[in-house]
Structure formats: structure tokens, C-alpha cells
Amino acid sequence: MRPDRLPLAARALVWAVALLAILVMGLPMANVLAVSLSSPGSSESPGLVLFPAEPSLEGYAFVWGTIDLWRPFLNTLYVSAAGTLLHAILAALGGYVLAQPELPGRKALTSFVLLTMTIPAELTLVSIYAVNKQFHLVNRYAGLILNGAASGFSILLMRGYFSAIPRSLSEAARIDGCPEPGIFWRIFLRLAKPGLATVATLELIRRWNNIAMTVTLVSDMAKTTLPVVLRWLLFEMSTASGAAYVYANAKMAAVVISALPLVALYAFAQRFFVAGALAGSVKG
């Protein structure tokens, strides 16, 4: 590769930065995990805890049982999965249509999609609330699923994947009399699977962690999602009158439960996470 090397001081700096990065990122995560697995009393002992002094699953039992964390967990799972599925379907439909080079009005449709990307949803939260109120979608799962069902970014990403598929394939199928939906389903969708997986991964992360849209549309604690309940557990439950004191092990158990699903998914589907990150950085 490159036989020429950096001067010793620079090489030392590079390794020091690498080590520092791993420590700064890794130590807090290890700390959280260890505290979550400690007994209530030992979880509040001072200093850096990397191994639980008194191992215990009480923290997990407390948040899962007493706090009913399974409810926001299932809510989050439901709205994230359903929302991601819908998002992927609309991204595939929109991307497929915009990838047809000879479709009349394709340019206008593309601008119609592109223009939505200049309206950040965060900036229209108040009117989004008003509109959803009008559609009777406030405090309902359907509201959380429908809002964000399509994005210009995902549609353009899918268009890119579809455009890369050789047209001769669809032409041949058409000559053989394959109907249009079949061409879409059996040829295009099948070949654009990595694109679809990338879009779905990005959307799943966004939805699993979403806070702004959730607190705008849902005020009912029984219907809200993990990040919102986690915030309440971390900051407000202990100060609420009459509530039980929440030990650090329980708080950290809730943190681990909230973070673990995406980390586990990352371990299996790393390449789609990386592809998704890159899709956002291509200069267009």
C-alpha cells in the first residue's frame, strides 16, 4: 500500500486519538450496561463501574414490570415497523415512476417531490398538529404511522436504484406479455432490494428514535413511544409526587432496552447502515 510513513510524533498522535475515541465512546456505554446489571443499592456507588459489584436483574424487572416499559416498547415497535413498511412501499412506488424516462410529466412530478424536501417537517410542527387534529389522527397510532410515510429523499434514492437496472430486462418482459405490475414486482423490486433495505434501515432508525413528531401528535402516555417514556423516567418520575424513587440501575436498564434493538440490528445489517449514511452525503 503506502510504504512511506508519518513521523513518529504524528503516528503517536494518531494512535492516541484512536485510543481516546474508543475510550470516550466505549467507557460510558460499558458504564451504563454495568450499572443496569447492578443491584439497586450498588448501582448508586460512585466512580467508574465497568462490572456490576452485585450483579442483579432487578433494574430490568422494575422497568419492565413496575413501570410497564413493555407498553411503550411495543408501541414503538408497532409504529416503527408499520411506518417503515409503508415508507418503503411509497419510496418504491414513487422511485419507480420517476425512473421511467419517457413518462410524460416526469419532470413536473420530480419537482413536486423535490420541493417537499425544502419544507423541513420540524419547522411545520404546529400546523402539522392542526392538520392531524383535522384528520382525527391526534393521539392515535395511525397518526404516528402516516406522518412520514413518504420522503423525497427516499423516493430519489429508490429512483437511483431503479434507473441503474438495464432497460432491456423490462423491455424483454413486456414483449413476452408480462403485465406492468408484474414487471415492477418481479424485475424491478427484486433487483432493487439493497436500495429498499437501505431506505428501510434509515427510516427504522429515524422512527425508533423520533421525539419531535411523537410529542407533537401524542400526549396520551399509554400510546407514546420509548424515547418519550425514557425521558420521563430519567428526569421526571423521581420528582413526581408519590412516585417511587427510581434507582440508577432501573434508569440504565431502560436506557439499554431503548438502545439495544438498533445496536443488534446494526450488528447484522451493517452494510445497509453504511449505505444509508453514504446516500445522505452524495452531492446532488
Added chain:
Amino acid sequence: MPGPRPRSIRRYRSLYLLFLPVALYFILFSYYPFAKGIAMSFQGNRLIGPKPFVGLANYREVLADPDFLRAVLNSLVIGLADLALYFSLSLFLALCIAELGSRLARRAVQTFAYLPYLFSWSVIAGVWILVFDQRGIVNAIGGLLGAEPTFFLAEPGLARPLIIGMGVWRSVGYFALLFTVAITDIDPVLYEAARIDGASRLRQIASVTLPSLRPTMKVVILLLVMGVLTHFDEMFVMQNPANRTRIATLLVYVFDMGIVKFKTGFATAGATVVMAGTLILAGLARKALRYDEA
């Protein structure tokens, strides 16, 4: 070219039909709220029922509201600090990762640094509460160095630095990943040529790596600039009565006005101002970066 045959007309019709759900979605959940928001900003503060037209009154009131002006300040301070730190630290980290001799080390650093980007802001807050607690790691390290224990999270003066630090912890690995991949894509021939010209390794970084990263730098800066005024989640999660005045950004202000206090005209006027601000910032950044040229 022959005119469209019946078969292709049928085909186009089915394509338009496929596009229909997408069009409906954008009309109902994107264009309509956008237009409604602008309309509401010229109307009185009511969520339902007839709303009187009040002209620019909401805008005048918002722009004169000290809370709004403080939110502008908070947004700019936090947003610009995030922009500068995310960009410089992630670029530096990516350059360091590229120079690590071992593939395993490169992967380890990259993975550890990227992981926090998968966490919600509530998770990040949970991690930081533990680390910056009076009994946490930071105070333990401080104690070794002879510092008095500090309760960082209750110190109003530290509210902004903490929130900026959380953002850095969460995002640096993600942006470093973008740079790392761009570095891997650089044509080795360029390094070969530099070496033949007698360039040292440091010189190669300065005159091959950095110039080749220019397009990625532009994208990253533009992404960050568009985010300057739209920070919300981290402030929403971390806010408490003690730190509010230091970290309440524009979107927190808009959310409080519109969703919590139902002063919708007021809030949408504020949101419209922020939207205009973001467009102006993005326009300026595109110009300054010469984004649209090569």
C-alpha cells in the same frame, strides 16, 4: 419517433396510478400543513373554529418577544458551535483513522464512534446523566486530578457546553464515517504520483487527501448549516427550569407556543421566520461554498 400507442397510454395510466398514493401523501401531509402554517401565521391564536385575520400582528409580536430573541441567540450559539465542532472533529478523526496501520484498529474506532448515532436523544441523555453525575466517571477522574466534585447537570452555566458535547459525542462518528469512505475512494494513483514527486506522508495528506475530500466537506457543511436553526430533540429532552433560558432554541420556542400554550398564530409566525432564516442561511452557505460549481 412514433406517437404513443394504445398500449403505452395504458402503461402510463398505470404508472400515474402507482404515483397517486405518493402524491396524496405529499399534498395532505407536506404541502397542506406548510400552506396552513403560513395562513395561520396571519390569523389569531385559535386552533379550531373561525380565526380572524390579523395581518402582520403575530410577526410584530414574535419579533418583539424577548423569549424569541433569546431563542435566536441560543439557536445560533449552539447551532454554530455544533457546526464547527462536528465538522472539524469528524474530519480530524477520519484523517487519524485513515492513518492507522491496522485494519482491525480502523474498524474498531469507526464502529465505536458510529454507535451513538443510533441512539435517541433520550438514550444519550441517560448516558450523560450517569457519566456527569456527582458520583459519575467525570467527577471520579476530576477527583484524581484534585478537582472538587461538580454537579454538572445542575450548573446553568454548563447547560450549553453539555448539550454541545452530547451532540459531538453522538454525531462525530457518523460524519467521520462519511469522510472515511470518501478517503477510501481516493484514487491510489494520486498518492503514487505525489510519492514520486518526493512528497512526505504529511505532505500527501495536505495535498492529496484534503483536496480530494472537498466535495464531501461541502455536503457535510451544507447539511450542518441547514440544521443550525432546527435543533429540537436534545433541548426538549434536557430542558428543566434551571437551564431552560440557556438552551431553549427556536424550535423549542415554537413548540411551547403552539403545542403547549396553543398560541398558534404566534407559533406559526415564529416557525415561518425560522424557515426563512434557514433558507437564507442555506443560500448563503451554497454561495460561500460555491456548492453548485463542481
